[in-house]
Amino acid sequence: MKKTIQATLLTAAATAVLMGGSMSAMASSIKIGLAGPVSGPVAQYGDMQFIGAKMAIERINAAGGVNGRMLEGVVYDDACEPRQAVTVANRIVNDGIQFVVGHLCSGSTQPASDVYEDEGILMITAASTSPAITEQGYQTIFRTIGLDSMQGPVAGNFIADKIKPKNMAVIHDKQQYGEGIARAVRETATARGINVVMFDGINAGDRDFSAIISRMARQNVDFVYYGGYHPELGLMLRQASEQGLKARFMGPEGVGNPDISAIAGQASEGLLVTLPPAFETDPRNADLVKAFEAKNQDPSGPFVMPAYTAVQLMVEGMKGTNSNDPEKVADYLRSNTFETPIGQVQYDEKGDLKSFSFVVYTWHANGTRTKVN
Secondary structure (H helix, E strand, O other), rough: HHHHHHHHHHHHHHHHHHHHHHHHHHOOEEEEEEEEOOOOOOHHHHHHHHHHHHHHHHHHHHHOOOOEEEEEEEEEEEOOOHHHHHHHHHHHHHHOOOOEEEOOOOOHHHHHHHHHHHHHHHHHHHHHHHHHHHHHHOEEEEEEOOOHHHHHHHHHHHHHHHOOOOOEEEEOOOOOOHHHHHHHHHHHHHOOOOOOEEEEEEOOOOOOEEEHHHHHHOOOOEEEEEOOHHHHHHHHHHHHHHHOOOOEHHHHHHHHOOOOHHHHHHHHHHHHEEEEEOOOHHHHHHHHHHHHHHHHOOOOOOOOOHHHHHHHHHHHHHHOOOOOOOHHHHHHHHHHHEEOOOOEOOOOOOOOOOOOOOEEEOOOOOOOEEEOO
């Protein structure tokens, strides 16, 4: 009898341990890695990504979470530097995280995606536009923004239709994103009969552009397309104005940051920028915009709504599969259509959006923008 009682107690204790472990597992959060630049010259874009993803996590948790569990965002700083991005990706693996929003810069996203695909981690980038990232045939890599091959023709055709320059220069920062979009613009502009007299690169981090500006002046350049980020273009705009170069400039979403006006001052007036649509003006996003404004956050940054959407898609995949298995979620994303803050989302087999629009804006010296009709 004593043995029976002891056996019963042991069984009950074991069951309690198992149930306790199970309840603990059920109560544990689902962590989402938020990977991008917290530090470095383009940290402002990382902020856009982080506030978008964190807002989605906050609102989803307030609505009860996903499959009985809460979400937890964990920020990782890659400084938009490729080697640091790989270090971050490996940290995410070691931390047992299976879902990632990021990275931001294409040059960081590319090598990090190799790690995530090998480890079966689902990554959705809200900002990286290089086609090479998804041309590898990976199954757990997605994005919530369009490609250089979408954005480049928008800029190139606008230049041909509206600007019609006599002598155009295409300059880039020699990085995957900057050079990629610059090549896409040059290809479209050249095909449309625009005379591209210069295609050249500067180094990211350079501060003196007098030599390349002098070359553009000698070749009578009247229009410049720059592929890269705002710190270098801001200085180039200011120095071009100081040197008397009478040329209009244009760039991609990587230069669409109010800090470019802080750097270039009045020289930023009239800059042309291609950006995602102003999702914050969509009436369907009115409540979401109010939520950002209540936290004194700006919902208008080009990567805010795409980052919010990245988290939403992960959650819809978890709910749709009743699982947090990244491969099951990836299959679900490819097989379904979703209504999101960036509009209707459908994926192709590569993990690219089937459609995404870029819009041309005129930038103003006060850091605002106006859509070009």
